[in-house]
Amino acid sequence: MATPPHPRERILDAAEALFFQRGIAVTGVDQVAASAGVAIVTLYKHFGGKDNLLREVLARRLDEWTRHWDAAVAAADSPVRRLLAVFDAVETFRAEAGPTQWCCFLATASERPAPPDGRADPVLDLVEQDTRLVTGRLAGLAREAGCADPDAVAAMLLLLYNGVLSSLLRGVPADPVASARAAARLVVDSAVGTRPQR
Amino acid sequence: MATPPHPRERILDAAEALFFQRGIAVTGVDQVAASAGVAIVTLYKHFGGKDNLLREVLARRLDEWTRHWDAAVAAADSPVRRLLAVFDAVETFRAEAGPTQWCCFLATASERPAPPDGRADPVLDLVEQDTRLVTGRLAGLAREAGCADPDAVAAMLLLLYNGVLSSLLRGVPADPVASARAAARLVVDSAVGTRPQR
DNA sequence: GTTACGCCATAACGATCGTTATACCGAATG
DNA sequence: CATTCGGTATAACGATCGTTATGGCGTAAC
Numbered sequence: 001m002a003t004p005p006h007p008r009e010r011i012l013d014a015a016e017a018l019f020f021q022r023g024i025a026v027t028g029v030d031q032v033a034a035s036a037g038v039a040i041v042t043l044y045k046h047f048g049g050k051d052n053l054l055r056e057v058l059a060r061r062l063d064e065w066t067r068h069w070d071a072a073v074a075a076a077d078s079p080v081r082r083l084l085a086v087f088d089a090v091e092t093f094r095a096e097a098g099p100t101q102w103c104c105f106l107a108t109a110s111e112r113p114a115p116p117d118g119r120a121d122p123v124l125d126l127v128e129q130d131t132r133l134v135t136g137r138l139a140g141l142a143r144e145a146g147c148a149d150p151d152a153v154a155a156m157l158l159l160l161y162n163g164v165l166s167s168l169l170r171g172v173p174a175d176p177v178a179s180a181r182a183a184a185r186l187v188v189d190s191a192v193g194t195r196p197q198r
Numbered sequence: 199m200a201t202p203p204h205p206r207e208r209i210l211d212a213a214e215a216l217f218f219q220r221g222i223a224v225t226g227v228d229q230v231a232a233s234a235g236v237a238i239v240t241l242y243k244h245f246g247g248k249d250n251l252l253r254e255v256l257a258r259r260l261d262e263w264t265r266h267w268d269a270a271v272a273a274a275d276s277p278v279r280r281l282l283a284v285f286d287a288v289e290t291f292r293a294e295a296g297p298t299q300w301c302c303f304l305a306t307a308s309e310r311p312a313p314p315d316g317r318a319d320p321v322l323d324l325v326e327q328d329t330r331l332v333t334g335r336l337a338g339l340a341r342e343a344g345c346a347d348p349d350a351v352a353a354m355l356l357l358l359y360n361g362v363l364s365s366l367l368r369g370v371p372a373d374p375v376a377s378a379r380a381a382a383r384l385v386v387d388s389a390v391g392t393r394p395q396r
Numbered sequence: 397g398t399t400a401c402g403c404c405a406t407a408a409c410g411a412t413c414g415t416t417a418t419a420c421c422g423a424a425t426g
Numbered sequence: 427c428a429t430t431c432g433g434t435a436t437a438a439c440g441a442t443c444g445t446t447a448t449g450g451c452g453t454a455a456c
Contacts, residue, residue, distance in 0.1 A: 007403080022311035025223035028443060039404045041446085050444065102308070109367040110300070110308045113220035131368045155371035156381040162368065163361030169307040170329045170360065173353035183354040186384045205433080226413060237434045239416085248414065399456080409446075414439105421434075426427105 008046050010036040016057050021101045024054065024111050051123060054108070058126040061097075061104050066133065068093040079145040080188055086138065086157065087181045090164060094177075103165035105130045134158060147191040156187045206244050208234040214255050219299045222252065222309050249321060252306070256324040259295075259302050264331065266291040277343040278386055281351075284336065284359060285379045292375075301363035303328045332356060345389040354385045 014036035018027045029050050033040045047053040072089035076082040094100075105127045115121050138157050142150035160180045167176040212234035216225045227248050231238045245251040270287035274280040292298075303325045313319050336355050340348035358378045365374040 023223070023309045025221070025309065026311060029445085030443080040444095041405085042403060044445070045402085106364055106367055107308055110305055111221045111223065113224060131370060135370050152377070152380065155377040158368075158371055159358055159361035159365060159374060159377050159381060161361070162364040163357035163359070166304055166360040166364035167357060169304055170356075172329060172333050173356055176357060179350070179353040179357050182350065183357060183381065183385050186388050187381050190384050227415085228413080238414095239435085240433060242415070243432080397456100399454105401454085402452090404451080405449090407446105407448085409444105411443085411445105413442080415441105416437105416439075418437085419435090421432105423431090423433105425430075 007036065007038045007042055011038055011043055011046060011053070012057055012060060014038075015053055016061065016100060016104070017098065019054065019057065020104050020107050021099065024107065029053075055123050055126060058104055058108065058123065058130075062126060062130050062133070064097070065089075065093060065130075068096075069137070073141070079141075080192060083138075083141040083145040083147075083153075083157070083188055084181065084184055085141075086134075086161060087164070087177050087184060090161075090180075091177045102168040106162070106165055134161060142188075142191070145188065145192060147188070148193070149191065153187060153191045157184055160184050160187075205234065205236045205240055209236055209241055209244060209251070210255055210258060212236075213251055214259065214298060214302070215296065217252065217255065218302050218305050219297065222305065227251075253321050253324060256302055256306065256321065256328075260324060260328055260331070262295070263287075263291060263328075266294075267335070271339070277339075278390060281336075281339040281343040281345075281355070281386055282379065282382055283339075284332075284355065285362070285375050285382060288359075288362060288378075289375045300366040304360070304363055332359060340386075340389070343386065343390060345386070346391065347389065351385060351389045355382055358382050358385075 011032065015027075015032045018032055018035055029043060030040055032053070033043045036043075043053070047056060069086065069089040072085040072092065073082045075088075076085045108123060109127045112121070112124060114124065135154065135158060138154040138161075139150055142153040142157070147153040160183055164176040164180045167173060173179050209230065213225075213230045216230055216233055227241060228238055230251070231241045234241075241251070245254060267284065267287040270283035270290065271280045273286075274283045306321060307325045310319070310322060312322060333352065333356060336352040336359075337348055340351040340355070345351040358381055362374040362378045365371060371377050
C-alpha cells in the first residue's frame with residue numbers, strides 16, 4: 001500500500017513529485033519513469049507524452065484540492081470560519097500530498113509560455129480553471145459571510161493564498177499558513193465588522 | 199535613448215524580458231541574442247554563458263529594486279508609512295521596469311533545482327540574497343513602526359508581498375498592489391494599536 | 397499449450413540547445 | 427597604410443531530450 005501496485009498511479013506520483021520539486025522543464029521523461037520504477041515505453045503507453053502526463057497530473061491535483069477544500073468548508077461551523085477554511089485545506093492538503101515544493105498551477109504558469117497565436121493550451125486551461133475555482137469560491141464564501149465588499153475581501157484573501165503558495169519557494173516565513181491565517185482573520189474581522197468569534 | 203547603444207545593456211534588457219515573460223529554461227540563448235539585435239558570439243564575449251547572463255540580470259534587478267525601495271522609504275513621512283512603502287516601491291518599480299511578467303527571483307527559484315550535493319549555486323545565492331533583503335528590511339521597519347510583534351507583522355507583510363508577485367501569474371486580482379495595500383494597512387493598524395493616520 | 401497482454405530493456409531518430417571555432421567586415425588608432 | 431578591436435555571420439560540436447521502434451520475458455486466459 002505504500003507504493004500503489006498500478007504503474008499508472010506510480011507514474012503520476014513520480015511526475016508530481018519531480019515536476020514540482022525540481023521543475024517541469026528540467027525534469028526529463030526518463031527521470032520520471034526511473035523514479036516510478038517503470039520503463040519509458042510504459043509511460044508512453046499510458047499517457048501520450050509529457051504534455052499529456054502533466055495535464056493528468058494537474059487534473060488529479062485539482063480534483064484532490066477541491067475535495068480537501070470542500071471537506072474543510074463542511075467541517076467549519078460558521079460562515080466566517082467557512083471563509084477562512086481555505087487555509088485549513090492548504091494545511092491538510094500539504095500534509096497529505098507529501099513534500100511537493102510549491103503550487104503545481106503557479107509552477108506551470110511560470111514555466112509555460114502562452115502560445116503565440118490565440119490558440120488554447122490544454123495545460124494552461126487547467127491552470128486557469130484552478131484560478132477561477134479559487135477566486136469564485138472565495139468571493140462566494142465572502143458573500144455568505146456577510147462581508148461588506150465581498151470582492152475586495154476575496155481579492156485580499158486570494159493575495160494571502162497566493163502568498164502562502166509562493167512563500168514555499170522562498171522558505172520564509174517558516175510557517176506561511178499560520179501567518180496567512182492571522183492576516184486573514186484581521187481582514188475578515190474588519191470586513192464583517194464584528195469581533196472574532198474564537 | 200529608447201534602445202541603449204551599448205550591446206551589453208541591450209542583451210541584459212532582452213534577457214530580462216524574455217526570461218521572466220516566457221520562462222528561463224524555454225528561452226534559448228539565440229532568442230535572447232536575436233531579440234537584442236546582437237550576434238550570439240557577442241553575447242558569449244560579454245557574458246560567459248547563460249548562467250552568468252542570468253546571474254547578471256538578477257544582480258542588476260536586485261540593485262534596482264533596492265534603490266526603488268530606498269526611495270519609497272525615504273519619501274514616506276511616518277514609521278507606519280515607511281513600513282507600508284514596500285508596495286509603493288513595487289508599483290513604481292513595475293511601472294518603470296516594463297512588462298516583466300512576474301518576480302525574477304521567484305521564477306528562478308521555481309525553475310532551478312538546488313544542486314544535489316551541498317555545493318552552492320551562484321544564481322540561487324542571489325535569490326536567497328533577495329529573500330534576506332526583503333525579510334530583514336520588513337522586520338526592521340516593523341520594529342521601527344512600533345509593532346507589538348515585529349517578526350509576526352513582517353511575516354504577514356512578506357506573505358502579502360509574495361502574494362502580489364505571484365498574483366501576476368494568475369492575472370487575478372486585477373490590481374494586486376491595491377489589495378495588498380488594503381490588507382497591509384489592516385495588519386499594521388492592528389499591530390500598532392492605533393487608528394490609521396490617513 | 398498457445399495465445400494475448402502488459403511490461404521491460406535497448407537502441408535509435410530527429411530536434412533543440414548551449415557552446416565554440418572560423419572567417420569576415422568596419423571603424424578607430426598609430 | 428597597417429593594425430587592432432568590437433561586432434557579425436555561418437557552421438559545427440556535443441549533449442540532452444522527447445519520442446518511437448524492435449525484440450524479449452513473464453503471467454493469465456482460453
